[in-house]
Amino acid sequence: MSRVDGRLKVTGGATYAADNQLTGLVYGVLVTSTIAKGRIKAIDTQAARKAPGVLEIITYQNAPKVPGYEAKPTGQTRVDGQEFRVFYNDEILFNNQPVALVLADTFERANHAASLVTVQYAQAPHQTALRPNLTKGTKPKRADDYLRGQANAYTTAPVRVEQEYTTPINVHNPMEPHAATAVWQDANNVTVYNKTQAVRIAQQDIMKAFNLKEENVRVHSPFVGGAFGSSSRVWPQEMAAILGAKKVGRPVKVVLRRDQVFNMVGYRPESIQKVGIGASPDGKLVGITHEAYGLTSSYEQFAERIVDPSKSLYSCPNLNTTYKLVPLDLSTPCWTRGPGESSGSFALESAMDELAYALGMDPIALRLANFAENDPENQxxxxxxxxxxxxxxxxxxxxxxxxxxxxxxxxxxxxxxxxxxxxxxxKAGRSPATARATLLADGSLLVQSATADVGPGTYTIMTQIAADVMSMDPAHVRFELGDSALPPAPGQFGSHTTTSVGSAVYDVCLSLRQKVLELASGQAITTRDGYVELLRQKGMPQLSVTKESKSGSEEKxxxxxxxxxxxxxxxxxxxxxxxxxxxxxxxxxxxxxxxxxxxxxxxxxxxxxxxxxxxxxxxxxxxxxxxxxxxxxxxxxxxxxxxxxxxxxxxxxxxxxxxxxxxxxxxxxxxxxxxxxxxxxxxxxxxxxxxxxxxxxxxxxxx
Amino acid sequence: MQHNEPDRNNNAGQEARRDFLKQSTLLTALSLTPSVVVQAAEKHLDEKAAAYFEQVTLKLTINGKPYTLSVEPRVTLLDLLRERLNLTGTKKGCDYGQCGACTVHIDGRRTLSCLTFAVMHEGQAVTTIEGLAEAGPQGKLHPVQEAFIRHDGFQCGYCTPGQIMSAIGCLREDRANSPDEIREYMSGNICRCGAYNNIVDAIAEVKKGGQKV
CATH class of the missing domain: 3.30.365.10 (Aldehyde oxidase/xanthine dehydrogenase, molybdopterin binding domain)
Known part of the structure; x- marks a missing residue:
């Protein structure tokens, strides 16, 4: 089945974050730091303020207060540490850090005025290179060392490989640059149209930042122009748009330039890894040691699952892993397609190939000889x-x-x-997700959940699952997502949307089908006309069921x-x-x-x-x-x-x-x-x- | 029917004084401009004068409709389409002509709308992604649009308008005679989701089908 949103995507009708042209829209252009560490000595906005069309310029000196920025880190956030605070103080923590937001009535005027802002810095020495700083590496709070059997047992094996592997920074670079449009309806109600893989997470982050209730914050993200992990938390463009909109009392749109996507909205961190593998001459693995270094910012610990593939891919009695993070004067990295596993598996699977050559064995035969019948990490x-x-x-x-x-x-x-x-x-798993299924008076089905579709085809897949359970033509099913007001769903990351939201859609449609069966006194309905007739007979404008789904004991x-x-x-x-x-x-x-x-x-x-x-x-x-x-x-x-x-x-x-x-x-x-x-x-x-x-x-x- | 840009709350520029008339470029302006305008500037009527210079009258045909616009010379065709005419189907991916997301047709040729100023296209015909299908929610799609859907030639859909406009260009230029040729002549359009092979299949199918593009 072709995508249900295909027509919108091939006609230019799909609305991405920067496509919301609200009435009275103001354009925000970010000015970013040109040093990696230090303090702002002075920001001169005089010339920019005089430029035509400029409405306001926001810096740390005049930014509206963000109550959440004053709160002590709770340790409950998805990344450990103190999140980056936009326009908070004079401190520069990374290069390309936003230092001012220029707001003007046209994009060209905002852009020109931004070029007139001059910033003087008191520069401090910075460290951005991983290798010279390895001695500063520490175990992240949220990633423990792992050991089964004997540590470094590979060194005792008759055939062994021990090598260092490195992977550089990779930048997601989705085709859609990160963007947000924000509008305050009144002092306590804000709506944000942004690029996010997780409208509910964005909503929670904004609620926390501005001390607002759930009903006061609405996040829309019906189409996302690729994300690959880079839109799974609120970044400076959202905060800048929200602060700008607050300041000028009009909707504000902030779109990052392509160069601003580098070192502001996450990236795959560089890694330096050592893998040691030892085997007996017949190819049976004796031991694996996987030691990894990654990098993070000076203010947060972003930990990856870099050693995870090594723990579970092969049957191996002795295995130990360590993972250390080196804080550098860069912005915080973030989840990037296969976050950790992609880098870690490069090291592991290169080492396996080296081992195959050392053994004189076919690489597939070596892997089959060590096939894991159970998960070796936990049996x-x-x-x-x-x-x-x-x-x-x-x-x-x-x-x-x-x-x-x-x-x-x-x-x-x-x-x-x-x-x-x-x-x-x-990893394959699921998170709790809720879906609502509503049978409408015209006999069509509306299914809703606050998930995202950054490209995998979620609109289509959920439509198919619902249509299948209800024995309906998919053309009569509509699935809605990307709105924080919909029933909660996890973010679209970690390859768990179909398992989580798909299960919720499946379960809620089963419940709806059951309800229909009860209403129809046990007679199965399979046609649209049948649904129309049933609702009419019962005098119901619609029939709606909401249901949460989550994993059971199988998880343990x-x-x-x-x-x-x-x-x-x-x-x-x-x-x-x-x-x-x-x-x-x-x-x-x-x-x-x-x-x-x-x-x-x-x-x-x-x-x-x-x-x-x-x-x-x-x-x-x-x-x-x-x-x-x-x-x-x-x-x-x-x-x-x-x-x-x-x-x-x-x-x-x-x-x-x-x-x-x-x-x-x-x-x-x-x-x-x-x-x-x-x-x-x-x-x-x-x-x-x-x-x-x-x-x-x-x-x-x-x- | 004449189309003008959507009404936008545009209240700026009234208080602003345009530097180039007051300051260093006054001499240049003197030599190029009607004296009445310069006098106006000297009499501190320069906001109106600035507006005169900042806004250039531009006549364009976009998706078959004539437009008469007043634009600043520095406005790119891409920003004109998106930010003033609300034709947001054309996308900005890089702003430097490196990704192809902003591809439109100008007088039938594929062009990067981020790398060209709107005022350079006086009297020309622009076609955007919105101008390919027949009007209405069920209007007939262009064969390349249909082929993209059939072959799943996209995932997130963001580069898709540019890919489709470029694909039509590729076919019109007769550069779609083999998968390798398609790959070569489509390489200016980046798809980060990696739908390349499906796009090649879609273009090859349209080529094979011989439909007019």
């Missing part, structure tokens, strides 16, 4: 696990059998050919994960070091597939992200200034049409009968887990060069 049975089928069907489709193992042994003309593979694992007794096997063919030019990925096969166990079309698209997206991570993406900071140098879409390289090969997606499509009533496990991230390692492994197979520092750029292969 719980899997809710479902089709990883073996992923290996088998992926290898067949890819024709893995053609691979000659020796590095550099396969060629096509001038090009060195390499075949590589990897495995991936990602079972381990839910999605799995994948990635297969990549690369061609590497022996002289220029150019890497062309020419073929990809992704085989995935994501439980039941609700919509084959959108599910495949999710995997295509993960693969494209994996290609970017493996070969080109790197947020580059000039540490002399603590400032990004490649802060646009030409210099921050990400995959374009010409970079993307044929991608075969194999969905095993076996329902998970334990995790949730609809059998799904989640699909948004699993396709990216381990993917960069599959590329690196293919490059090694082609060239004999093991690149352990992403991205794999030609200079590293020429060296």
């Amino acid at each position: 719980h049975p899997w809710t479902s696990n089709q990883l073996r089928a992923c290996y088998e069907r992926g290898a067949t489709q890819f024709n893995w059998a053609r691979r000659t193992p020796a590095p550099g042994s396969m060629r096509d003309g001038d090009w060195l050919v390499g075949l590589g593979m990897s495995a991936g694992i990602y 007794t079972h381990s839910g994960k999605s799995f994948c096997a990635n297969f990549v063919e690369v061609w590497v030019h022996p002289v220029t070091g150019q890497v062309r990925v020419v073929k990809v096969v992704s085989a995935l166990d994501v439980g039941k597939v609700i919509n084959a079309k959108t599910a495949r698209s999710q995997v295509l997206g993960s693969v494209v992200w994996g290609l970017g991570m493996a070969l080109m993406e790197e947020g580059q900071i000039d540490h002399r200034f603590g400032r990004y140098v490649n802060k646009d879409l030409a210099d921050y390289h990400l995959p374009v049409f010409a970079d993307v090969p044929d991608i075969d997606v194999i969905l095993i499509d076996q329902p998970d009968t334990i995790l949730d009533p609809i059998g799904a496990k989640g699909i948004g991230e699993i396709g990216m887990i381990g993917f960069a390692a599959a590329v690196a492994n293919a490059v090694y197979h082609a060239t004999g060069k093991r690149i352990r520092n992403l991205p794999i750029t030609p200079d590293k292969l020429m060296a």
Whole structure:
């Protein structure tokens, strides 16, 4: 089934955050810091204030008070620490930090006036580089070290690999720059149209900041132009728009420029990791040690799940992990597609490939020899696990059998050919979610929940689930999301929307069906006319049911994960070091597939992200200034049409009968887990060069 | 029918004094402008004079409708469409011509609307994503729009208007004769969701179908 919002998206009718052209709209342009650390000595806004059309300029000196900024950190926030406070004081905590908001009646006038604001700083020495600061690393409050069996047991194994792997900063760069439009209806009621993966979280954050009740804050985000984790908390553009609107008493729109998206609205933090793996000569794993360093800001601890794949992917009796965070003078990183798992699995799955070579063993055979029958982290049975089928069907489709193992042994003309593979694992679970189903007088069904659709197809999938339960034509079902006034749902992240909200939609429709059955004295109704007639007979304008769904005891007794096997063919030019990925096969166990079309698209997206991570993406900071140098879409390289090969997606499509009533496990991230390692492994197979520092750029292969 | 921009509460500029008339560029202005205007500026009537210079009359056809507008020369075509004419289907992704989200057609050719000033298009015909389908919620879609839906050529949908306008350009330029050629000639349009292969399939299908684009 094609997307139900397809027509809106191909006609320009879908309304994203910056598309709300409210009457009397005022344009807000942010002025941002040009130093990474220090204090504002003076801000001169005189010239800007005199510029035509300027209504107000907000700085820390005149910003409306934000009561929530005075509160002591509760430790209850999703990121530990003191959130960044916009226009709060003269302190500069990171480069590109908002220091002023210029408000004018047109965008051009606001933009010009912003260029007239001058700021003098008292600069302090900054630290933005991870490696020179590793000694400052500490265990994050919310990520514990892990040990099973003996620590560092790999060192005792007859065959072992011990290497360091690094991943750079990756910046989400959704195509839609972050934007917010805010309007205060009166002193206590604010409406925000923003770009968020979680309208309820945005609402709660704004309530807390301004000390408002739930009914006073309304957040709308019906369409989101990509997010990938970068819109899962309230950022400066929302706060600036809200403060600006308060100050001028008119709606204010703040849209970040592309360069402002760098170091203001999150990013995937750099990592430096050490993996040690040891095995007996038959390939049985003896021990794994995974030590990781990440970076965070000076004011919050953003912890990732970077060592999680190592804990559960393979049966291994001895395993220990550590994770340390280094605070730097950067903005706080945030969740980025496969947050932690993507970086961690690059290290683990590269090391597994190195081990396979050290053992003289086929990489798939090595993984099968260490297949985990239960989750080794807690000994719980899997809710479902089709990883073996992923290996088998992926290898067949890819024709893995053609691979000659020796590095550099396969060629096509001038090009060195390499075949590589990897495995991936990602958490599968659900959060409490509520949905409302309303049978309307015209016999159609309206289903609502405050979830988001940042691109996976939630509008469509929820419509399908509801239509299926109610035996209705999907054309007669409408699903609404992206409004904080709707029944609560978790944010759209962590690959758990279908399992959480999908289950709520399923459950609420079952209840509605039951109600209909009762009203109809046990006679099943399957036609729209039948529903119309029933409501008419009963004198009901509509029939509505609201229901919350959540996980049960299975959460404590079972381990839910999605799995994948990635297969990549690369061609590497022996002289220029150019890497062309020419073929990809992704085989995935994501439980039941609700919509084959959108599910495949999710995997295509993960693969494209994996290609970017493996070969080109790197947020580059000039540490002399603590400032990004490649802060646009030409210099921050990400995959374009010409970079993307044929991608075969194999969905095993076996329902998970334990995790949730609809059998799904989640699909948004699993396709990216381990993917960069599959590329690196293919490059090694082609060239004999093991690149352990992403991205794999030609200079590293020429060296 | 003549279309003008939607009424917008635009109360600024009344008190503002336009620097270029008062200050350094006065001489330039003198040489270029009617003396009455300069006199007006000297008599502190420069707000009106500024308005005279800031606003340029522009006649454009957008999606088949004639518009007579008064715009500042510094307004990009993209911002004109989005912020003044409420044609928000065209998207701003990067503002530097690096992503293709703002692609529109000018006299039938694909153009990055963020990299061109509106006033440069006097008398020209602009087509945006809103101008492709027949009017109305059920109006017939352009074949490329239909193919994008059929092949799931998008996820979040933000780059989609630019992709579709560019795809039509690619087909018109006869650069859609193979998947590789499509990839090459569509590479100026970035899709962060990674719908590339589906878009290639959609364009190839329209090419194969031979529909007029």
